[in-house]
Amino acid sequence: MAKVSMTVNGKAASGDVEGRTLLSAFLREALGLTGTHVGCDTSQCGACVVHVDGLAVKACTMLALEAEGAEVATIEGQANADGSLNTIQQAFQDHHGLQCGFCTPGMVMSAAALLKDNPKPSEAEVRDYLEGNLCRCTGYHNIVKAIMAASGQDVSAIAAG
Known part of the structure; x- marks a missing residue:
């Protein structure tokens, strides 16, 4: 197990992960951000797209440890500050x-x-x-x-x- 820390939707987030833990699994399972969907686990469908340091990436093919120190944005962070749709x-x-x-x-x-x-x-x-x-x-x-x-x-x- 290794410790991973990142900023997710503007908030500090960290957790212990296995080296093989995908970013999508970390977001969904460790952080409870289930808006990042996993449809294929092979980078084909795009349901898992998140932004890492401002770039769109498919979270099902990125290891959580690769996001160490990164700024990650998920669908949960897209709404306006008042909670209304962007x-x-x-x-x-x-x-x-x-x-x-x-x-x-x-x-x-x-x-x-x-x-x-x-x-x-x-x-x-x-x-x-x-x-x-x-x-x-x-x-x-x-x-x-x-x-x-x-x-x-x-x-x-x-x-x-």
Whole structure:
């Protein structure tokens, strides 16, 4: 066992982990942050996307010990300070960018990373960026629309999906 310490959603967090403990397992099991979903354990689905030191990473393929000293942001830390949905989360709700919700935390975290790097992405850029996130329910149309709306773009001309 080894001790790991990091900042998660602005708060100090630490725990004892085995060397093989994945970041997703540490977040879910040790810290109780179950919004980081695990769908595949092979880095294929993107349901486990979190931000580590500002970069979007798939937490199911990163060891917890690799996040030693890092700033980690999860879906639980995305809401506004008053607890209301942030712009991206609200856009997902307003534009029906979710159905079952399983992929939604990873999609929101990926969207946040995209919009940080590209504040006004085109539809093609959004679709390209989301290549590492799988959704089995929505067909992606409304997810793309939600992300574009969150960027402040007019999405009224985008046909319903």
